[in-house]
Amino acid sequence: MDRQTISHLAHAHHPIASPISGTNLNRLLRRARLGPDARILDLGCGQAVWSVRLLELYRDATADGVDLSDAGFEAAWELAVGAEVASRLSLHLGSAAEFTAAEPYDLVLCVGATHAFGGLGATMEAINGLLAPGGLALVGEGFWDRPPSEELEAEVGTYPDLSGTVAEAEAAGYRTVYAHVSERDEWYDYEFSWTGSLMDWALRNPGADGDAAMAAALEHRKMWLDGYRDRLGFVTLVLRRTP
Numbered sequence: 042m043d044r045q046t047i048s049h050l051a052h053a054h055h056p057i058a059s060p061i062s063g064t065n066l067n068r069l070l071r072r073a074r075l076g077p078d079a080r081i082l083d084l085g086c087g088q089a090v091w092s093v094r095l096l097e098l099y100r101d102a103t104a105d106g107v108d109l110s111d112a113g114f115e116a117a118w119e120l121a122v123g124a125e126v127a128s129r130l131s132l133h134l135g136s137a138a139e140f141t142a143a144e145p146y147d148l149v150l151c152v153g154a155t156h157a158f159g160g161l162g163a164t165m166e167a168i169n170g171l172l173a174p175g176g177l178a179l180v181g182e183g184f185w186d187r188p189p190s191e192e193l194e195a196e197v198g199t200y201p202d203l204s205g206t207v208a209e210a211e212a213a214g215y216r217t218v219y220a221h222v223s224e225r226d227e228w229y230d231y232e233f234s235w236t237g238s239l240m241d242w243a244l245r246n247p248g249a250d251g252d253a254a255m256a257a258a259l260e261h262r263k264m265w266l267d268g269y270r271d272r273l274g275f276v277t278l279v280l281r282r283t284p
């Protein structure tokens with residue numbers, strides 16, 4: 042069973058693929074205060090939950106979602122059709138780093154997908170080339186809230202602390218106009234949804250795929266419970282480009 046299928050099953054009950062509640066997602070998106078006919082780009086869109094919600098909030102906006110995998114696209118279309126915004130959403134299969142567009146965007150999102158560009162700084166540089174003057178970037182990224190052991194850092198990733206994360210995001214010519222730091226409840230809801238949905242699927246699908254799904258869920262849960270739990274933070278930054 043490939044990683045994309047595991048991730049798709051794990052997000053069955055928490056389609057936002059980050060530790061963020063629906064309420065806080067809405068609050069972040071309202072802060073964008075987009076103007077008429079806004080153009081939105083969602084890099085590493087997954088099931089396009091952020092884009093669909095934006096299209097609901099901003100009724101004349103259009104959105105392009107880009108993802109390396111189409112594992113979430115069917116769910117994205119179902120969501121978009123249900124929200125009656127499908128005619129304003131386009132999904133593109135491919136690498137975010139290679140995506141180009143004829144016209145710039147008013148809002149570029151990259152939530153939980155900065156690895157597509159090789160890290161936060163490189164993501165902000167790439168967004169520079171896609172954003173209209175004065176446009177907004179909405180970027181979700183992990184940070185170490187408490188210093189990790191060397192072993193944990195090697196397992197989970199190298200990140201700065203919150204202050205270093207804000208500085209890295211702003212270095213490419215932005216100012217943070219709002220931010221949300223995921224709360225403990227949001228982390229616990231996300232992680233137990235991730236591992237729980239996968240375990241539930243594994244129990245209902247005995248066989249090789251079920252075994253693979255259960256093994257992935259147990260490995261992930263151990264890494265969270267005994268590793269990055271209450272140490273890794275997640276911040277979603279709303280950044281405006283400086284003139």
Ligand SMILES: C[S@@+](CC[C@H](N)C(=O)[O-])C[C@H]1O[C@@H](n2cnc3c(N)ncnc32)[C@H](O)[C@@H]1O
Nearest residue numbers: 057058085086087108109136137152153154157
């Ligand atoms: C953690 S998920 C985040 C999904 C979505 N942004 C959200 O918050 O719900 C990361 C997504 O990035 C996608 N991804 C990973 N590498 C990518 C790349 N090089 N180009 C485009 N998408 C990529 C994955 O397929 C996955 O859907």
